[in-house]
Amino acid sequence: xxxLKIEKPLEGRQLPIIFDSPHxxxxxxxxxxxxxDFAALxxxxxxxxxxxxxxxxxxxxxxxxxxxPRSYIDTNRAIDDIDLAxxxxxxxGPFPTxxxxxxxSGIGLIRRxxxxxxxxxxxYLNSDEILHRINRYYVxxxxxxxxxxxxxxxxxxxxxxxNCHSMPHSTAFPRNTPTLIGNQVxxxxxxxxxxxxxxxxxxxxxxxxxxxxxxGYFVTLNDPFKGVEILQRHAAPARGINSIQLEINxxxxxxxxxxxxNGNFDKLKSDVDSIMTFITDYAKSNLTxxxxx
Numbered sequence: 001x002x003x004l005k006i007e008k009p010l011e012g013r014q015l016p017i018i019f020d021s022p023h024x025x026x027x028x029x030x031x032x033x034x035x036x037d038f039a040a041l042x043x044x045x046x047x048x049x050x051x052x053x054x055x056x057x058x059x060x061x062x063x064x065x066x067x068x069p070r071s072y073i074d075t076n077r078a079i080d081d082i083d084l085a086x087x088x089x090x091x092x093g094p095f096p097t098x099x100x101x102x103x104x105s106g107i108g109l110i111r112r113x114x115x116x117x118x119x120x121x122x123x124y125l126n127s128d129e130i131l132h133r134i135n136r137y138y139v140x141x142x143x144x145x146x147x148x149x150x151x152x153x154x155x156x157x158x159x160x161x162x163n164c165h166s167m168p169h170s171t172a173f174p175r176n177t178p179t180l181i182g183n184q185v186x187x188x189x190x191x192x193x194x195x196x197x198x199x200x201x202x203x204x205x206x207x208x209x210x211x212x213x214x215x216g217y218f219v220t221l222n223d224p225f226k227g228v229e230i231l232q233r234h235a236a237p238a239r240g241i242n243s244i245q246l247e248i249n250x251x252x253x254x255x256x257x258x259x260x261x262n263g264n265f266d267k268l269k270s271d272v273d274s275i276m277t278f279i280t281d282y283a284k285s286n287l288t289x290x291x292x293x
Contacts, residue, residue, distance in 0.1 A: 015060035199235035
C-alpha cells in the first residue's frame, strides 16, 4: 500500500511553502494486529486535517500527508522514543532506545495506550516488528519532508513549513495564561507552536497568530503545544527554514464522540483556506524583500 501522498502546487505557482499532516492517515496496515476497539483507536487520528488543507497546492504549496495512522507509528516522535513496556525481550535495534515521558504515558513512537487504562495490544511487540515500522513508514516520511524542504530552500533560499494537526477540545486549554469566560477557562481554537521561537522567525509566528485572531478565533502561541519532533528535526530559522505547528480544536468542525463532521465544517475549511492565503502572501512579501537585497 502507499504510505504517504505528496500533492504538488499548480504548475508555475510554486512557492517555498510546505504543509504536512503526519497524523491524519486512515489506512491501517494488516500487520497492525491491535486488540482494542477500532472506534477508540480512531480517536488518535487527526480527523479530516488532510481535507481541511486540501487546497494547499492551489496556493503554490506542497502538501505531504501520511496515509498510515499515528497509532501504528508516530512520525512526530523521536526515532528512539521506544516504549520498552511494549516488549518482552531486549531491544536489538541498530541504535539505543531513549524513552521519553511520552513513552511513559503510553504515547511514544509506538503507541501502547489508546487512553489511560485502554491498551492498544493484547500481545508484546518484538524488535523486528518495530524496526519494520521505522524503516517502512517513519524514515520514508521524514525523508520525503526533508527533500521537499531542501528543494524549496535550494530554489528560493527560504522556506515556510506548516506542520498541521488537530487537538481534542479537552487538551486545548492554555496552561500558562488561561482566558476566562465567566468562571470557565476558555479552550484555544488554534495553537501555533514554534518551540518558543526556536523553529521560526518570530515575525511569522506573531503575524499568523494576529491574522487568525482577526478572524474571530482564540489563538495561543506555544501553549499548550509547542511542537515536537518534526519541528525540532526539520526547522532551521537561522538558514531561513521556518517551521510551525498549527493545532486546530476538533470541536470546531466535528463531533468528537461520533467522529462525524459538524455543521461548522465548511466554514472552518473556508477559514483555513484564508489562513493559507495569508501564509502565501506573507511568503511572497518576504521573498520580494530577499530578492531586493
